[in-house]
Amino acid sequence: MLDMDGTLLDLAFDNYIWKELVPRRYAVEKNMTYEEARALLTAKYAAVQGDLEWYCLDHWCDRLGMDVVQLHHDMSHRIGYLPGALEFLRRVQEQNIRVLLVTNAHPDTLALKDAMTGLGDYFDGLHSSHTYGYAKESQNFWSALQEEVGFDRDTTLFVDDSLPVLRSAKEYGIGMLVSVTQPDTTEPERPTTEFRSVQRVADLLDIG
Numbered sequence: 001m002l003d004m005d006g007t008l009l010d011l012a013f014d015n016y017i018w019k020e021l022v023p024r025r026y027a028v029e030k031n032m033t034y035e036e037a038r039a040l041l042t043a044k045y046a047a048v049q050g051d052l053e054w055y056c057l058d059h060w061c062d063r064l065g066m067d068v069v070q071l072h073h074d075m076s077h078r079i080g081y082l083p084g085a086l087e088f089l090r091r092v093q094e095q096n097i098r099v100l101l102v103t104n105a106h107p108d109t110l111a112l113k114d115a116m117t118g119l120g121d122y123f124d125g126l127h128s129s130h131t132y133g134y135a136k137e138s139q140n141f142w143s144a145l146q147e148e149v150g151f152d153r154d155t156t157l158f159v160d161d162s163l164p165v166l167r168s169a170k171e172y173g174i175g176m177l178v179s180v181t182q183p184d185t186t187e188p189e190r191p192t193t194e195f196r197s198v199q200r201v202a203d204l205l206d207i208g
Contacts, residue, residue, distance in 0.1 A: 001158040007082070009080065081119075082201065146172075160180070
């Protein structure tokens with residue numbers, strides 16, 4: 001089971017949208033400075049971080065009075081794989097292994113990124129937490145996913161860049177967990193000793 005943003009796709013896209021573009025557009029619409037808008041939005045983000053609303057484009061469209069879905073489409077040329085991630089997917093596809101994408105991304109975002117990268121071609125199933133009504137940080141998500149796809153907790157490998165998500169997966173009993181420590185190529189690596197870690201998913205197969 002693989003996460004999408006920050007594990008396979010460069011989180012630089014999402015960080016640009018939410019930390020740069022949305023605050024700049026919000027500042028213009030609300031007649032405030034970029035710094036004021038960014039501080040205000042950072043507080044709004046933090047209030048729901050880890051909840052399904054944080055990942056929900058519909059929520060932010062309503063909350064901000066802004067078409068954030070269109071912003072994603074406008075900047076879709078920035079969507080791309082992390083170094084080595086595509087080769088990793090190709091290598092894994094050659095094996096007799098069931099591979100599932102497990103993401104908190106909103107279905108609209110997932111569809112856009114699939115259209116831009118073709119990543120869906122490498123998976124046996126694409127699973128957005130929005131389908132289940134719970135974010136991956138919740139035990140209810142893992143229970144719902146387990147009921148649908150029937151994975152073996154002891155033999156399932158799950159790779160993600162989010163420590164809260166990995167902690168949730170650990171609590172649920174998933175035995176093999178790996179953290180990606182450089183989800184955004186424009187930012188420094190974020191080392192961790194809490195889980196087995198790799199700088200990028202390609203390192204699991206010594207690619208590049």
